[in-house]
Amino acid sequence: MKQVVIGLLGARLDYGVGDDRWQKWRPTVALCQHEDLLIDRFELLYEPNLSAMAAATVEDVRCVSPETEVRLHEIGFRDPWDLEEVYAALHGFFGDYGFLPDEERYLVNITTGSHVQQICLFLLAESRHVPGQLLQASPPKRNKIGIGTYRTIDLDLSRYDQLAARFALEQQQGVSFLKSGIETKNAAFNALIERIERVAIASKAPLLVTGPTGAGKSQLARRVYELKRQRRQLDGPFVEVNCATLRGDQAMSALFGHAKGAFTGATASRDGLLRAADGGLLLLDEIGELGVDEQAMLLRAIEEKRFFPVGADKEHSSDFQLIAGTNRDLLADVRDGRFREDLLARINVWTFRLPGLADRREDIAPNLDYELRQFAAKTGSIVRMNKEARERFLCFAASSEAAWRANFRDLNAAVTRMATLAAGGRITVGLVDEEAERLRQQWSGSMGGDPIGDVLSGLVDAGKLDRFDQACLAEVVCVCRASKSLSDAGRALFAVSRASKAKPNDADRLRKYLARFELAWGDL
Template sequence: MPCKQVVFGLLGTRLDRGHSGDRWNSWRPTVALCQHEDLLIDRLELLYEPKLKALAELTAKDIASVSPETDVRLHEVGFRDPWDLEEVYGRLHEFVGAYQFKPDGEDYLINITTGSHVQQICLFLLAESRRLPGKLLQASPPKRNKPGIGTYRVIDLDLSRYDQLAARFALEQQQGVSFLKSGIETRNAGFNKLIEQIERVAIHSAAPLLITGPTGAGKSQLARRIFELKLTRRHLSDRFVEVNCATLRGDQAMSALFGHVKGAFTGATGAREGLIRAADGGMLFLDEIGELGPDEQAMLLRAIEEKRFLPVGADQEAQSDFQLIAGTNRDLSQEVADGRFREDLLARINLWTFRLPGLAERREDIEPNLDYELQKFAASTGGVVRINKEARARFLRFAEAPSALWKANFRDLNAAVTRMATLAAGGRIGVDLVDEESSRLAAQWRVPAAADSIEATLAGLVDAAQVDRFDQAGLAEAVCVCRQSKSLSEAGRRLFAVSRQAKANPNDTDRVRKLLARHGLSWTDVSGG
């Protein structure tokens, strides 16, 4: 379905009046734009000053006569002084900020033919910063003032070379990135680059996003922050619907997602709207999308592509225009290969795919996240909780060590801080609490620390008598991590979380494969499958 063509413009004080008594013999740029056969304008958003209300209404009437398919929408915008840069930019910025853009279904042009030069400059600035996501449109009169509609051209303007303007745009992006990170000053370069990319995509695209990563890596929190960021930019309504697909089972899954009509099945005593319809105009977050069954996947694909679907038992289709964020801890490409996930659905949702690393892959971020969790606990309880210098150092030594697995990622860290903060006498976490929590986590992760644990891990895999004790410890750790991982690449990221940061192209899979091969082992031998 072709995109609608939408034009933004300011009503010209002089040009749009015409120069002669017969307005139809004068070139009026706003009316003339709607007369070009090769420029079909579906909607014209026409801004005018209060004193020009009568002219605005007459212009809309004239456009209706020459281009009845064009929907003219008038917007009164007051300028005390149309040559005051600060005032004009503020008014236009306010208008654009409140406008509901739909870039996936509409193309935007910005008419810079009319208005004061200051107003035109402000339109340039809004277009360059993507606050007004469109291209510039310049109309020209007929040659030698002859009758006619004149010409037009679509142009781009690159203002990024101006340092002050570029700095302002960079500051706005930094604020968006910080917002997505909940204000946490993260240190991991790879993670910071990832969030910067997500910020740019979130602002400039309404296409589906796919967020992958292990359980507890923060997919749900990031999805909500993306929604809140887009909400501040007025890109969607205030509807955020979150669904954990792992909780949808059997016949109830279709009803929960797509709704049903009264009497659709036994027990359907009333109609149900469904979660997808509830997300209309807003954002739908489908966490663990890989858990959906084949019927739900087929219906979801149509709902994404056509914005329509059929509720259970209904004869008429329902509509819902939503932005989708999908989350999963599965390898969906492998799920497709195994026949458990639709290839066409994956192709539709993976235009923008971002993998969130686990906590063990960004150990340098544990300290700022420790402070964040303490602040969050204090905010929720109304008290202040601190950790003394010695206790902080001891906790970080444990938390940042390669032996700390952080199997549940940030859920483990949140639980650890919550336990220590709750038990902290006088609101201060000391060494004793840190040691107790470290022992609890180590036991929870089942970290092999004794020789008998190493021997038990390697039993049936290698002849321990033929392997140095030093190599036994390293191999046992590798085996444990492989058993806890879904793939060779995931195991490699966890085993080489530190050294991989120094490599431009870390080949984690190959490193694990070679490590195992030195002892005559393969992924199948150590993973159980």
């Protein structure tokens, strides 16, 4: 078979004039001097401004290898470093070239040309637009005169299959990592996590993660951070902020920091949480609870990576990856004037909604095992369920009786209670039945004994409130927990009085009511 080399004339490497040119290594000429590399034809591509050099190179090749036919092809590049332009020009050349793979063996010389041109030659060979191997020439050792060396590179597709398999395994490991190693079965959820893994690795743009309380937004954000740290895409810290806990003037200071003397009590300067997240990942959970002033400053900090601390006349900078979490309908908040439309547009580049546990009942079994492992890791006590108890719990968990209103928080609490009471480290059918009844009462709003106290437990000290306030607050809490957003809960609670208002703002009324008890939507 005839051997054909296709390559670009190198403006610098192939240049040579006078007799001294034979003392210089010129890869195009040198390739034709190797006794063990017989080149029948050299298809030499050159740019118009190199026509004289191209003609001289043809003569020199004829001197060292008379049997080699050199064919010149003028090909123009406005910018040899423009990937799109170079690829299009080379693609067009090879598309018109009449390859005869049954009669000729082709070698693509990637020694000369700009790095972009070399990359394009590689891509066209790898994609089989050129049915041949790669050819790479190397100069002789330093201060030596000679023709150097060469090597051919066969793009063995079987090796690429192995590389693809490695990449697929790495991606699978990344997806499993984001799921904390839980072998989930819900197809939609698995596809969602796979997409999050791809985006998290490939993009630095903000991620907006929505979903009901307890769906795992915070945990997912931390796993994304740890995954990016493993890939060396982040070297800063993970900073988590629950925006529902930021109130009043302190919210601005907590996020952006303040200068010394900025306000009464500011006896020292403060960096703020955004600056603390420099180089790392910032999770702004319940971002919909931020005030409009904080939203405006946050927008600038995301876009320009710069912001002014409170009372400061000098900007600070912070380059962080942002993940925003919310269980609110931010589009509705934009319509109600509670959330800035430009901020939503900026953080809404990638939006992922995590489903609640009730929407993934087939995943309760693997999550049950995960919670038992977590309990063992935290307490050092290994607790198991016998077969009957496990089947009884999973039957109840998958039934319509199981509301899972707090999602994984409900599941975690249930496993913690059962594991703590498990005598001899084994959860029995009796413990499962007891826990199932407790969950039924919890979800029905009747916990027996002191239903109001149970509803308010962990939120406020009911003993410091009048019974009237206890009853009102308990009802508000129950409505909030059954609602998708603050606005939905407000409309349900103020359904009568809102009709008499020209511009009802149910969410604001409810927020102010909760603030009387130092509570926010995220606390519920």
